[in-house]
Amino acid sequence: MNNPIGVFDSGVGGLTVVSEIMRQLPGENLVYFGDTARVPYGSKSKNTVLKYSKQIVRFLKTKNVKAIVIACNTASALALDEIAAQLDIPVIGVVKPGAKMAVETTKTGNVGVIGTESTIKSGIYNDYIRELNADITVVSKPCPLFVPLVEEGLLEDRVTDDIVGRYLRVMKEYKVDSLVLGCTHYPLISNAIERFMGKKVNLVNPAFETAKSLKELLTEKEMLNTDKGKPRYEYYVSDGVDKFISFADNVLPYHVTTTQIVDIESY
Amino acid sequence: MNNPIGVFDSGVGGLTVVSEIMRQLPGENLVYFGDTARVPYGSKSKNTVLKYSKQIVRFLKTKNVKAIVIACNTASALALDEIAAQLDIPVIGVVKPGAKMAVETTKTGNVGVIGTESTIKSGIYNDYIRELNADITVVSKPCPLFVPLVEEGLLEDRVTDDIVGRYLRVMKEYKVDSLVLGCTHYPLISNAIERFMGKKVNLVNPAFETAKSLKELLTEKEMLNTDKGKPRYEYYVSDGVDKFISFADNVLPYHVTTTQIVDIESY
Numbered sequence: 001m002n003n004p005i006g007v008f009d010s011g012v013g014g015l016t017v018v019s020e021i022m023r024q025l026p027g028e029n030l031v032y033f034g035d036t037a038r039v040p041y042g043s044k045s046k047n048t049v050l051k052y053s054k055q056i057v058r059f060l061k062t063k064n065v066k067a068i069v070i071a072c073n074t075a076s077a078l079a080l081d082e083i084a085a086q087l088d089i090p091v092i093g094v095v096k097p098g099a100k101m102a103v104e105t106t107k108t109g110n111v112g113v114i115g116t117e118s119t120i121k122s123g124i125y126n127d128y129i130r131e132l133n134a135d136i137t138v139v140s141k142p143c144p145l146f147v148p149l150v151e152e153g154l155l156e157d158r159v160t161d162d163i164v165g166r167y168l169r170v171m172k173e174y175k176v177d178s179l180v181l182g183c184t185h186y187p188l189i190s191n192a193i194e195r196f197m198g199k200k201v202n203l204v205n206p207a208f209e210t211a212k213s214l215k216e217l218l219t220e221k222e223m224l225n226t227d228k229g230k231p232r233y234e235y236y237v238s239d240g241v242d243k244f245i246s247f248a249d250n251v252l253p254y255h256v257t258t259t260q261i262v263d264i265e266s267y
Numbered sequence: 268m269n270n271p272i273g274v275f276d277s278g279v280g281g282l283t284v285v286s287e288i289m290r291q292l293p294g295e296n297l298v299y300f301g302d303t304a305r306v307p308y309g310s311k312s313k314n315t316v317l318k319y320s321k322q323i324v325r326f327l328k329t330k331n332v333k334a335i336v337i338a339c340n341t342a343s344a345l346a347l348d349e350i351a352a353q354l355d356i357p358v359i360g361v362v363k364p365g366a367k368m369a370v371e372t373t374k375t376g377n378v379g380v381i382g383t384e385s386t387i388k389s390g391i392y393n394d395y396i397r398e399l400n401a402d403i404t405v406v407s408k409p410c411p412l413f414v415p416l417v418e419e420g421l422l423e424d425r426v427t428d429d430i431v432g433r434y435l436r437v438m439k440e441y442k443v444d445s446l447v448l449g450c451t452h453y454p455l456i457s458n459a460i461e462r463f464m465g466k467k468v469n470l471v472n473p474a475f476e477t478a479k480s481l482k483e484l485l486t487e488k489e490m491l492n493t494d495k496g497k498p499r500y501e502y503y504v505s506d507g508v509d510k511f512i513s514f515a516d517n518v519l520p521y522h523v524t525t526t527q528i529v530d531i532e533s534y
Contacts, residue, residue, distance in 0.1 A: 159429055
């Protein structure tokens with residue numbers, strides 16, 4: 001089945017998930033949409049994130065996608081269930097795979113979750129984790145400055161270290177040993193997070209586990225692409241491509257040459 | 268003429284302009300729209316900011332506004348000319364009044380301008396300032412972390428001081444004596460900016476000068492409200508009202524009780 005997999009995100013962060021899908025599923029065609037005009041989603045209400053996500057899904061369907069990956073934690077948290085219920089193709093998000101990995105790796109039973117305000121407010125990581133193991137204590141904390149710090153390029157910087165220390169102090173207090181990086185930008189400052197939390201704390205990057213879940217799902221449903229040709233990758237955005245391309249150069253294994261702008265409000 | 272004045276912004280920051288209008292024009296009715304769903308505008312392209320601004324203007328026209336104030340620096344920079352050309356009511360932005368005040372207050376002839384990436388990239392402060400006095404040297408610098416720091420409440424904080432020092436070092440190097448705070452959020456960290464720049468540097472808050480220009484304009488065109496009743500203030504947003512109300516409580520002289528959500532994409 002050589003139809004592409006559709007991947008979407010509020011902006012550029014979802015490319016970290018794309019990168020992992022390319023690695024684990026190198027034969028698949030991909031269509032990516034980044035909502036760079038309306039980014040960020042992390043401070044928006046459920047209604048708005050759901051509305052935007054539905055518009056994007058309508059756009060992706062015009063590309064005949066065989067499955068959809070919601071690469072944005074906030075959209076996964078707020079919109080996945082409703083979208084999945086309306087579609088006849090598989091839809092997976094990053095939250096459930098991330099929650100699963102956290103549960104599998106904790107020894108103390110204290111799991112931390114960091115993400116945007118809307119992701120944390122939704123309580124969805126908490127729900128999934130405790131569905132898998134009701135004995136686990138979940139400590140969650142929104143970290144609204146992390147995305148702007150990453151976008152400003154302060155990956156290794158005393159200011160980032162300072163802010164990391166403030167946001168994550170509570171994780172140390174609760175002796176968390178497994179910490180979910182519940183926003184696609186956060187793995188880019190995993191060095192700073194590890195410096196503060198210590199090497200014994202397992203940092204869960206949901207991108208890896210999401211690509212693994214996707215592979216299992218497509219295998220099980222016999223939907224893998226069996227064509228032997230070089231895969232096709234297409235990139236669409238709702239606004240300016242410069243930032244998109246420079247971020248892509250940081251996270252993807254090759255240079256993105258072509259992106260197209262989509263009037264997403266018309267979908 | 269008791270029709271309201273329409274004021275709009277990318278989100279909550281424009282309330283600092285509203286506050287100044289209330290002070291200088293206490294008899295006027297106001298309708299405010301904050302695009303809280305699609306905030307921020309500061310990193311978006313001209314096309315997108317223009318499209319969003321036009322939708323908002325169409326919404327404000329349904330409220331029979333007699334004049335429009337673009338309280339957002341980015342929208343003033345990227346959309347004012349096209350909007351003003353299409354309307355038969357007066358439209359004023361915050362950039363021209365801010366530029367004028369900077370020119371009037373500088374003695375060294377070195378003026379600084381700070382703002383969002385899109386405002387600075389537009390070069391419009393530079394154009395206005397040098398139109399008024401071609402001998403002035405304009406030093407401009409985008410400060411993308413200031414808005415997130417303000418929204419996180421870090422108004423008096425070592426991290427904000429640290430970032431202020433990095434962004435504004437160039438202003439000291441050029442011996443700027445008049446610095447335009449070219450984004451509605453920036454006056455909220457004027458203490459930190461003054462600590463770094465020193466008390467001799469004049470910090471220009473365009474909100475004050477914009478309200479003054481508005482008053483002059485309405486007086487000249489005989490459009491002031493002559494009704495003696497209590498003014499009516501209406502607030503509209505495109506997403507979640509909680510943040511809006513808490514920000515309003517910080518900048519307005521009274522508590523906002525009612526806000527309405529508008530589906531702005533449909534305009």
